[in-house]
Amino acid sequence: SYVLTQAPSVSVAPGKTASLACAGDQIGGKTVNWYQQKPGQAPLLVIYYDSDRPSEIPERFSGSNSGNTATLTINGVEAGDEADYYCQIWDRTTDLVVFGGGTKLTVL
């Protein structure tokens, strides 16, 4: 089955840029969605179709996808961005939805 690999944790100072990677075999040929999850809450979609943002998500959130890595970038990180972030794809081969293991973003 298809595997998405994310770093367990990333730390960044407020105001700086956070780059969260999601690695998968030729993931650039798939479309990647990203979710933010804060404690006690359901996941929140922050990026879909590799780089599109739902209307309620700040422009500080952006996404890219190429080769074997998809990346969620958060510019001007704020304390409220501290959360777990998960990437997700649909595997056409198996018709299954796959989530990455998640990255915990800590704002220093």
Next chain:
Amino acid sequence: QVQLVQSGAEVKKPGASVRVSCKVSGDTLTKISLHWVRQAPGKGPEWLGSYDPEDGKTTDTQKFQGRVTLTEDTSTNTAYMGLSSLRSDDTAIYYCATASLGAVAYYGMDVWGQGTTVSVS
């Protein structure tokens, strides 16, 4: 705007079965795709399966060894997820979610239920 409201918490013994409901409002079950995702304590989301009005039902049969059953009651606009032969590692929050903008592959799951805690002990 689609809204999803799930049934309340469940406590089950190992070997038992559980059924979680997800009531849809703001649209009809015959028009949306509905996904089921669970999250064990301290773990990431894990997809169980989905119902799509055009493509039918898909479940991760290999991972869950055929223990997942998805059903729908269109008269009440409610979807159900059943999980049988429960084990302690099935303890998790179970969510229903929908991709209201289009196919989940491209648009992700943008509307989520509040979650149902299932404890197996």
